[in-house]
Amino acid sequence: MRPFSYTSATSTAEAIGLAASEQVRFLAGGTNLVDLMRAGIEEPEHVVDITRLPLDGVEELPDGGLRIGALARNTRVAGDARVRRRYPMLAQAIMNGASPQLRNRATVGGNILQRTRCGYFYDRAAACNKRVPGAGCDALEGFNRMHAVLGASDSCIAVHPSDMCVALAALDATVNIAGRDAAVPLTDFHRLPGDSPHVETVLAPGELITSIDLPAARPGRSVYLKVRDRATYAFALVSTAVQVHVENGRVAGARIALGGVAHKPWRAHEAEELLRGEAVDDDLLRRAAERSVAGARPRAHNAFKPELATRLVRRALEETTS
């Protein structure tokens, strides 16, 4: 590991002041950053520990929503009675991720900013445009079973690995960033790879996430479903967060997000549109599930993903509309 200097910040202003350089990283739970530093993939010159900042609360918002501090631990968020009652799919998504020990340590901000689990990104002998811009992408012709089928590019087919972010995308959560007047919708926070996959979010170097806001809970039922190779402690092959409100047998509102399929949590707007106002029946749910992966472009080893995603979304729609 490359030597680095370390400061434990005592205020948000101090943390931001210390971090105004590309060579600085904030340390939250450390469950992703420290692994990346040990592997020589992240090599900051300076690490600013932010765990002493007062950003770990869960507060009511005047509009009936909730504000969750960037340093709130995943276990705490998933266990919060208000989250469980008003946003059950968020609690389910968090509990589907990692292990109890990791969730006790990992924070909301760190979860949003965790980096891909693409094996070629972690292998310093492999070509990876995300790790070394312009180096090429060995995943394109390599073992790409876990990789993206939506929104990918010829520069990068890595996926964003977070479970929590899939639920946040479906819930229309927004991300608050220190020093910015307007919050960023979670769905606009992560970028598609294009030809600059190393730029993963709209966050500039040194910017600090302070919290996320959840809008007031919407009527209807929701569920988070995840398919993975092991029953626990594994990243998603495909996951989905679905919320549907049915009134008088018709869909009054629908929100569908997918994980494990793209460089960012993937919101399936076209499928939501297809459902809106329609009478619920098997054919409608089948067509909406198929539409949720419209435009999918599988690679050599992940041709199963569009079909798996279709089936998973359909199951989630059946559960939330029955």
Ligand SMILES: Cc1cc2nc3c(=O)[nH]c(=O)nc-3n(C[C@H](O)[C@H](O)[C@H](O)COP(=O)(O)OP(=O)(O)OC[C@H]3O[C@@H](n4cnc5c(N)ncnc54)[C@H](O)[C@@H]3O)c2cc1C
């Ligand atoms: C074995 C293993 C299995 C896992 N399985 C899953 C899984 O199934 N599903 C899943 O979703 N996740 C999984 N994870 C990932 C885990 O959820 C993340 O490692 C964790 O959420 C990161 O949070 P952290 O607080 O530890 O972040 P850190 O490691 O501290 O930080 C991660 C990044 O975020 C930046 N950062 C942190 N907070 C802020 C902030 N407030 N503002 C700006 N930048 C910030 C850091 O500088 C760093 O770049 C797994 C991890 C491991 C090690």
